[in-house]
Amino acid sequence: METSTDRTVEQDGTTRGTAPGFTRRALLGTAGAALVAGAGAGAAAALTADRHGPNHPPVPAGDGLGPARVGFHGEHQGGILEPQQARVQLAAFDLAGGVGRDGLRALLRRWSRTAARMAVGEPADEFDNQVALDAGPCSLTVTFGFGAGLFDKAGLADRRPAGLEPLPAFPADALDPARGDGDLFVQIGADDALVAVHALRVLQRQAAGTAALRWQMSGFARTPGATARPMTGRNLMGQIDGTNNPQPAEEGFAAKVFVAAGGEQPAWLAGGSFLVFRRIRMLLDNWEALPVDRQERVIGRRKSDGAPLGAPADAGERTPVDLAAQGPDGALAVAADAHIRVAAPAANGGAAMLRRGFSYHDGLLADGSPDAGLLFLAFQADPRKGFTPVQRKLARGDGLSRFLRHEASGVYAVPPGAPQGGYVGQTLLD
Numbered sequence: 001m002e003t004s005t006d007r008t009v010e011q012d013g014t015t016r017g018t019a020p021g022f023t024r025r026a027l028l029g030t031a032g033a034a035l036v037a038g039a040g041a042g043a044a045a046a047l048t049a050d051r052h053g054p055n056h057p058p059v060p061a062g063d064g065l066g067p068a069r070v071g072f073h074g075e076h077q078g079g080i081l082e083p084q085q086a087r088v089q090l091a092a093f094d095l096a097g098g099v100g101r102d103g104l105r106a107l108l109r110r111w112s113r114t115a116a117r118m119a120v121g122e123p124a125d126e127f128d129n130q131v132a133l134d135a136g137p138c139s140l141t142v143t144f145g146f147g148a149g150l151f152d153k154a155g156l157a158d159r160r161p162a163g164l165e166p167l168p169a170f171p172a173d174a175l176d177p178a179r180g181d182g183d184l185f186v187q188i189g190a191d192d193a194l195v196a197v198h199a200l201r202v203l204q205r206q207a208a209g210t211a212a213l214r215w216q217m218s219g220f221a222r223t224p225g226a227t228a229r230p231m232t233g234r235n236l237m238g239q240i241d242g243t244n245n246p247q248p249a250e251e252g253f254a255a256k257v258f259v260a261a262g263g264e265q266p267a268w269l270a271g272g273s274f275l276v277f278r279r280i281r282m283l284l285d286n287w288e289a290l291p292v293d294r295q296e297r298v299i300g301r302r303k304s305d306g307a308p309l310g311a312p313a314d315a316g317e318r319t320p321v322d323l324a325a326q327g328p329d330g331a332l333a334v335a336a337d338a339h340i341r342v343a344a345p346a347a348n349g350g351a352a353m354l355r356r357g358f359s360y361h362d363g364l365l366a367d368g369s370p371d372a373g374l375l376f377l378a379f380q381a382d383p384r385k386g387f388t389p390v391q392r393k394l395a396r397g398d399g400l401s402r403f404l405r406h407e408a409s410g411v412y413a414v415p416p417g418a419p420q421g422g423y424v425g426q427t428l429l430d
């Protein structure tokens, strides 16, 4: 695993030299980019401790989160396999009328070039507003997705993937169309809020005349180093959320998450994925009125350590779930309507997805309740076999659904990663 701050590990495992990490903006001559490296070394050592992932080089103590970087180029796009960053910006754009295949290609070329530059902390181009000048890339990833509408508008209807059909309406959906769907989707993750917002602003300005912002949302996850040891983050209901995700090292992971070559989906999408997005508001006033043991019953896991109900006191979140386990009274330890029972692949014909959601908190609603919840994001090889059957089940029989409102929705084809010198979407457009 690469450890030097002046080299980038690309997703294909190759390394690439760059100007020494934190001072590269100054080397590039960007105005105002005289940078201070190594501040707060002691705190930084802790902050960087849990940022390691398959495509994510460890950062030596003393450099903080700033210089950490995720290579833009590779087999898959960034922002899928890496550990979640502390901040996310989600946005969707609609193509302007009359923008055909060539206009779309020009935009994606430009966006890819810019995302690759920003991922190593370089300024974008003339549209860079210089608001993140003194920050490193902070593990910036930019992930692009294509909505169903894009294919008709760009004259590519014959290349629309079969998996990109609209999601069915689920019972109790309360969806706002203005905050869902969209022709082009962008997920921007970074360990610094300004870095993420800056990247979105640059992409938006570059799109002027070609694509207009349709909706935008901000989210957050745990900041690296916030806990004494690396552990799965908590959501705004206080649950450890993400434990039983498919793990990259496990057999069959790629088949669950990525589109295989030679299958039902078009060849251009091989190595890509599908992303299902749901903005799910949590009814926190109701949830927080429940005693903790009732909250645990709703999920099927302990709140303190995330261990499955019925597991021994010293079990941890990674203890395998025993859905047949019984309590002392002979009743199922994980209740029939517990979220983890209803959502489990075993209850859904093996349906699986890689969940990578972020919390949001956007103030209060008119009734004084928090406008807060989960920006649910799940990558999968085919939503018709992943998200849809699971959500069908959850909407009918999940104890958690009484505390949730699905308010916005989108499904996007996520193209494979771009090779060096290439752009995301190239396999579709060239």
Ligand SMILES: C=CC1=C(C)c2cc3[nH]c(cc4nc(cc5[nH]c(cc1n2)c(C)c5CCC(=O)O)C(CCC(=O)O)=C4C)c(C)c3C=C
Pocket: 235, 237, 239, 240, 241, 242, 243, 244, 245, 278, 280, 282, 299, 301, 321, 339, 340, 341, 343, 344, 345, 353, 373, 374, 376, 387, 390, 391, 394, 404
């Ligand atoms: C359709 C898919 C899912 C939606 C929508 C969903 C919403 C949602 N989930 C939580 C909290 C937790 N979910 C957990 C596990 C879990 N959830 C899903 C699917 C959806 N969740 C799956 C497939 C699983 C794994 C089930 C298993 O195999 O064990 C957990 C437990 C910890 C974990 O494994 O992640 C929590 C907690 C919320 C709050 C929420 C909507 C806001």
Ligand SMILES: [Fe+2]
Pocket: 339, 343
């Ligand atoms: Fe869940």
